[in-house]
Amino acid sequence: MYRGGVKDLRGWGGKTARFNYNRSRQLLSEVVHSFLSLHGPDELVEGFAEPFFTDFIIVVSDLDETWGDSTLVMGAILKDCLNVRNGVVALGGRFANRFKIPQELPQVGELFGFTEKQVQHLLYCSRMVAKTDSVALQDGYDLYFHMMVLSHSGMWSVIQQSLNPYSQSVRRYHWFSGYVRSFVEEPHTGIISAEKRPRVLDMTAEASRNSRRASLEVLSQSVSKLQRLYAFGRLANQTTLSDEGKQVADFLRPSEKINWSILHELENNAPKDYEQLLAVKKVGRGIIRLLAFSVYIQYGIMPSLTDPAVEPLEAVKKYSEDHFLWRLQQVVDALKASKLSPEFKRHGLRRLGEVFGSRDVEAVSG
Structure with missing residues (x-):
């Protein structure tokens, strides 16, 4: 073989x-x-x-x-x-x-x-x-x-x-x-x-299905709530997450600058499914990561972090x-x-x- x-x-x-x-x-x-x-x-x-x-x-x-x-x-x-x-x-x-x-x-x-x-x-x-x-x-x-x-x-x-x-x-x-x-x-x-790689963000994995669904739910909420979740996750001394949870949150937190104006547009014109979200021209790594991060902070739903x-x-x-x-x-x-x-x-x-x-x-x- x-x-x-x-x-x-x-x-x-x-x-x-x-x-x-x-x-x-x-x-x-x-x-x-x-x-x-x-x-x-x-x-x-x-x-x-x-x-x-x-x-x-x-x-x-x-x-x-x-x-x-x-x-x-x-x-x-x-x-x-x-x-x-x-x-x-x-x-x-x-x-x-x-x-x-x-x-x-x-x-x-x-x-x-x-x-x-x-x-x-x-x-x-x-x-x-x-x-x-x-x-x-x-x-x-x-x-x-x-x-x-x-x-x-x-x-x-x-x-x-x-x-x-x-x-x-x-x-x-x-x-x-x-x-x-x-x-x-x-x-x-x-x-x-x-x-x-020891850890990647794989939103295409079957194990990420719940995270994808919840991402659309989070997206339907106000952008101001997303901003609060993002700011909350950045607090080094916040105590609602375990040590492992903090490591996951640190990994998921977007390092790129977030284009909040795109999220305002999506708030008013919500995609029907995750593929439609991904197809939006200006939706890039930062927004996908922000949504996965927000889902984890708000619901505790973790996407797949396994390298495929x-x-x-x-x-x-x-x-x-x-x-x-x-x-x-x-x-x-x-x-x-x-x-x-x-x-x-x-x-x-x-x-x-x-x-x-x-x-x-x-x-x-x-």
């Missing part, structure tokens, strides 16, 4: 950068186009929603051995080598490119024959995925990569990546349209990180071994059926065996 995670290294530089990119582009492009011929666009979209499938593609393309961020480079290559003629495209990307989906999606939607309503729904999905992982889930990481893989049928997956500015570690978030039932409760197909991220090895446990091997079989078959040279094919099989276990690779490769 899965031996370990794929390396994400900083900065793709040096004299060999262009050579490495061109080599990986050839490998990835041939394997992905071979996969499309064998399994079709929707299967590729669903595959990228699974962390280990993404790692299979990264490894078989030699991206885990380069001095570069494997996810970012993979995204750039996918965006470069996929187009509407393939029935699947990659949108967005790293840094400023992640904000280009509102311009890219309508163009792709027109070529795919989507209605305006479908395009607007896809734009909403992209926006809510980004908002959820940066505002509803506050894990100390800042998003810098957002890629939507979209098929002609409207099926999508999103891969996001974020960076912890202090430890310089990264984590990867996976979403799939066929899995999401709610943007605010257990929406991910996987969150992968080499580093687990798992190490790559743990991610596989979410799926059966048969599913893991089936996905591995798909990638191996795509590699073997590709137009790559025998040397590249042998190298790809060897790399998969080194990272994911030679016994499993041999079992599915014949």
Whole structure:
């Protein structure tokens, strides 16, 4: 089974950068186009929603051995080598490119024959995925990569990546349209990180359901009451909380400046549910945290403080071994059926065996 995670290294530089990119582009492009011929666009979209499938593609393309961020480079290559003629495209990307989906999606939607309503729904999905992982889930990481893989049928997956500015570690978030039932409760197909945080604010956890409901109740009260709760929680000598309660309150207390004017607007135009609250453009980390903090101070209802991220090895446990091997079989078959040279094919099989276990690779490769 899965031996370990794929390396994400900083900065793709040096004299060999262009050579490495061109080599990986050839490998990835041939394997992905071979996969499309064998399994079709929707299967590729669903595959990228699974962390280990993404790692299979990264490894078989030699991206885990380069001095570069494997996810970012993979995204750039996918965006470069996929187009509407393939029935699947990659949108967005790293840094400023992640904000280009509102311009890219309508163009792709027109070529795919989507209605305006479908395009607007896809734009909403992209926006809510980004908002959820940066505002509803506050894990100390800042998003810098957002890629939507979209098929002609409207099926999508999103891969996001974020960076912890202090430890310089990264984590990867996976979403799939066929899995999401709610943007605010257990929406991910996987969150992968080499580093687990001792405490995060996860308003997307099932365990945060009561906190989400109570947040709307608190929001319906006067803003002046929220201000009093906020001020009360800041009192160092207040005695209504236990020592543990004070630690939780200290953690939940917003460190950012609160935009009270937004709360006044919401007081007069209350959202119907938590997703609608999160969708409000000016609702950011500070307000979400303030509401969770106020709920805890007023009602004693605690949101989930457990980090939902798992190490790559743990991610596989979410799926059966048969599913893991089936996905591995798909990638191996795509590699073997590709137009790559025998040397590249042998190298790809060897790399998969080194990272994911030679016994499993041999079992599915014949």
